Amino acid sequence: MAHFTSTLAESLAPDVLARFDRYVRIDTQAARDRTQSPSTPGQLELARLLAQELAQIGLADAAVDENGYVTATLAASAGGDAATVIGLIAHVDTSPDAPGAGVVPIVHRGYDGAPITLPRNAITLDPASEPHLASRAGHDIVTASGDTLLGADDKAGVAEIMAAVAHLQAHPELPRPTIRICFTPDEEVGEGATLFDVEAFGARCAYTMDGSSAGEIQDETFSALEATITITGVDVHPGLATGILVNAARVAARIVAALPQERLTPETTSGREGFIHVYEMSGDTARARIRAILRDFDDELLAGHAELLRATAQAVADATPGASLQIDVVEQYPNMRAHLAPFPEVVEHAIAAIRAEGLEPLREPIRGGTDGSRLSAMGLPTPNIFTGGHAYHSAREWASLQDMAAAAAVIVHLAAAWAAA
Numbered sequence: 001m002a003h004f005t006s007t008l009a010e011s012l013a014p015d016v017l018a019r020f021d022r023y024v025r026i027d028t029q030a031a032r033d034r035t036q037s038p039s040t041p042g043q044l045e046l047a048r049l050l051a052q053e054l055a056q057i058g059l060a061d062a063a064v065d066e067n068g069y070v071t072a073t074l075a076a077s078a079g080g081d082a083a084t085v086i087g088l089i090a091h092v093d094t095s096p097d098a099p100g101a102g103v104v105p106i107v108h109r110g111y112d113g114a115p116i117t118l119p120r121n122a123i124t125l126d127p128a129s130e131p132h133l134a135s136r137a138g139h140d141i142v143t144a145s146g147d148t149l150l151g152a153d154d155k156a157g158v159a160e161i162m163a164a165v166a167h168l169q170a171h172p173e174l175p176r177p178t179i180r181i182c183f184t185p186d187e188e189v190g191e192g193a194t195l196f197d198v199e200a201f202g203a204r205c206a207y208t209m210d211g212s213s214a215g216e217i218q219d220e221t222f223s224a225l226e227a228t229i230t231i232t233g234v235d236v237h238p239g240l241a242t243g244i245l246v247n248a249a250r251v252a253a254r255i256v257a258a259l260p261q262e263r264l265t266p267e268t269t270s271g272r273e274g275f276i277h278v279y280e281m282s283g284d285t286a287r288a289r290i291r292a293i294l295r296d297f298d299d300e301l302l303a304g305h306a307e308l309l310r311a312t313a314q315a316v317a318d319a320t321p322g323a324s325l326q327i328d329v330v331e332q333y334p335n336m337r338a339h340l341a342p343f344p345e346v347v348e349h350a351i352a353a354i355r356a357e358g359l360e361p362l363r364e365p366i367r368g369g370t371d372g373s374r375l376s377a378m379g380l381p382t383p384n385i386f387t388g389g390h391a392y393h394s395a396r397e398w399a400s401l402q403d404m405a406a407a408a409a410v411i412v413h414l415a416a417a418w419a420a421a
């Protein structure tokens, strides 16, 4: 039993791998600033394939809706509690931050613990700088070929749900509640929850399979704001500009320079610390724009970051007669913790399922958001469970087959935990 957590995981592994291999080859890279759902046609291709495969497994109601959401129902076990309905969710899209077309997965069987050099672009995965990889010596490691991401985020989650559902359907004697499945589009561009029909889904809670290290159960995410600062200057011919020209691009530069540099940035914070991240600046003399994301686990501290940004920008503008300023702050997603707190059994059953697979539950806050952040706020409490993938959004992305199989087994235990509740 080469590094498998259980004989169940070992028995699920071939199906998890076959599905994963099939799904990652479809280019489902999401596009920012979308005008339709899903943002790209490849996501629909994978959605249709998944609906077809769910129907083949025996889930007769499997369907893709007009926005690219795949849903299906796995009936409760005979004599089980059909009235209890839980959900399983994963996203079909991949990140726009690394190439997603032409993924050719490679399985490194019985990984020897040495650096892995991929055939294209001489990309190397170095266990010396990736401690998670070092800890997976002996596992079967799946990588891409060097010129694309792998897509374990989140096709590992998709494959694990599919394999677990196929297993449960083939074993009607295994206890389970009613299980609703949903595969969402455009999570990577922050839209996965946007068109999710919580009422039609009809579950009391759900789990996203979209984490990383084996054992993770995450019930806390950042709270997130996005700020756009627009500066308007006064543009005249530079030869005639004396006392008249007000350069919006310079005002923008002064605002960014006036923000904290040694603290409150992504590169100087960790753990529970929040930040203001200026991720885009553009402009010319007449008009300039600064875009920033603001993050914290604490809503009051987050509001403080927004106030600091506002006050800093206003002070610079006030010191520049003729410059005018507009600041727009919008909420992106809330910390899921407050929305999960009233339903402790949701996380407790996940912890029990992870323990049942022989893993130590890792409960750490996510320095980011998931579909579950917004779904929890929309009334569907949705913590996040590990998938076994790592180094997401890059050509160095990899996944352990043993950990992916463990995640699929955790789903089977999770079904049992709810059936016994």
Ligand SMILES: [Zn+2]
Residues within 6 Å of the ligand: 091, 153, 154, 187, 210
């Ligand atoms: Zn993801």
